Amino acid sequence: MELIAACEWYEEQQVGLSKRFRREIQFKLQIIGINPELYPKKYNNYLHFAPVRKFPYVIVYWYEENLDTVFVTSVFHTKRNPEKFESK
Secondary structure (H helix, E strand, O other): OOOHHHHHHHHHHHOOOOOOOHHHHHHHHHHHOOOOOOOOEEOOOOEEEOOOOOOEEEEEEEEEEOOOOEEEEEEEOOOOOHHHOOOO
């Protein structure tokens, strides 16, 4: 939902900007797929935060090593409050 809303917003700002945003997201997802441990864990939990080039977003995910699988939990705007990711 976050990704769809961001794409819609970018397209309203400038025709074609949504496509550039999606390309950057796809590029970052490919890097995560190749090396899921590349980006740091934050907030004392298992979530990794991968910054997106040229856009104020991070991809929040965790890596299940036993399954060799990456689970994306959020495409998160960096101006939002990250407290929802903190371990309680």
